[in-house]
Amino acid sequence: MKIKFGTSGWRDIIAENFTFENVKLVTQAIADYVNQKFAGQKKVIVGYDPRFLSEDFAKTSCCVLSANGIKSLYTKRDVPTPVVAYEIISKKLAGGINFTASHNPPEYNGLKFSPDWGGPALPETTQFIEKACEELMSNRERIKEMDYDEAKKKGLIEEIDPRQNFLKRIKQLVDIKSIKKAKLKVGVDLLYGTARGYLDELLKECGCKITVLHDWRDVLFGGHRPEPDEENLKGLIDVVKKKKLNLGLSCDGDADRFGIVDSDGTFITPNQVIALLLYHLAKSRNYRGGIAVRSVMTSHFVDSIAKGYDVEVKETPVGFKFIGGIMVENPDKFIIGGEESGGLTIRGHVPEKDGVLACMLIAEMVAQEKKPIRKILQELEKKFGKFITKRVNLSLTKENMEKFREKLKSTPPEEFAGLKVKKLITIDGFKFILEDGSWVGMRLSGTEPIVRLYIESDTVKKVSELKSAGEKFITS
Incomplete structure (x- = not known):
């Protein structure tokens, strides 16, 4: 081996x-x-x-x-x-x-x-x-x-x-007073992972009334992967709705990724969370003229908000090491770095994903804004535009995977669903920027015969059409 x-x-x-x-x-x-x-x-x-x-x-x-x-x-x-x-x-x-x-x-x-x-x-x-x-x-x-x-x-x-050392640092990065003042009711799904005694403890110290799920060690993680996605957080979503909580928060098995649920049970995607926190940091910390970093397949919602605050956006290959590298090179300019798979960090913290910090910052934002996340999102969409994203995994045979790899290199598509390709980005996979600002991304897995298809546009109809066009190109 x-x-x-x-x-x-x-x-x-x-x-x-x-x-x-x-x-x-x-x-x-x-x-x-x-x-x-x-x-x-x-x-x-x-x-x-x-x-x-x-x-x-x-x-x-x-x-x-x-x-x-x-x-x-x-x-x-x-x-x-x-x-x-x-x-x-x-x-x-x-x-x-x-x-x-x-x-x-x-x-x-x-x-x-x-x-x-x-x-x-x-x-x-x-x-x-x-x-x-x-x-x-x-x-x-x-x-x-x-x-x-x-x-x-x-x-x-x-x-x-090392627990107290770390908790002390998080309390320096987050506005604990705002959270205490808001007296939030929060659901916390620890997914049997390492966030036990970290995320729940911080929220307790902030005076939040918390309902905790899965706060014990289970080496089988309840029989599924410990990923804080919408499917795995159904229990948390139910609790948030039934108990009429302000917020639902979760981390994955090693607490470097986050999962966020709004007060009505809506799952907030990582793409939305990164954009929300860029806005929140720029507004609450008066960060302007700095740098935001995102991986290549992460939403351009980040770019639109960044433009409104004179923030430069740097695009990296997939892998948080690349985001962390830019952070270390630009410690005073760096504001936030994130990727669509659910990881982020901010200025003054570690050059590594931190799900605990992400959850605490969302609690801070909800406390300061005094409104549900969906209301904040609606206001941002009115100001910066609507960005709807979709990610699909397509399985191919090994033979078809190789054929597709060659097709992408030799004859990449010039249009999707009638929209012409304006620009091609190949820093990690293939990202086709279209004439109306929509984009289609394709990444080939290095470990299994799977193609990851990413789509972003401003309407559900366009996303559906681009998804169909992307799937047709991959499987034909």
């Missing part, structure tokens, strides 16, 4: 390829990277999500790091991904290893490495690790390991609880 890092680390099925032996191998490759890059004493935080065996995989990783002279800061319980990032930055660590498969199905686990700047490892870093893994495959005797208790006695493993 080959160890391959995707957009956010190495993920695989537990006990098939995600094994203790392969965890040792990948950790040794990371240890090689850290020892090559840093001199003197080196510290790495090792965290994990609530998946099956996560804490044991993490301990195994600590044993390999210890044998390589690297001190591990092992978290006493499962922690959100942004907590790992914040510890790296606040404690000036050499990096962080996080055992998480994020929103993937329960049978998966994953290993994610974040270097010293706190964001997900960039391609040049993961390529080094992948190459080192390949070499270790045929030379496994080079993998070092120390007994966990022995490493603890030698001071090479320290067990930590």
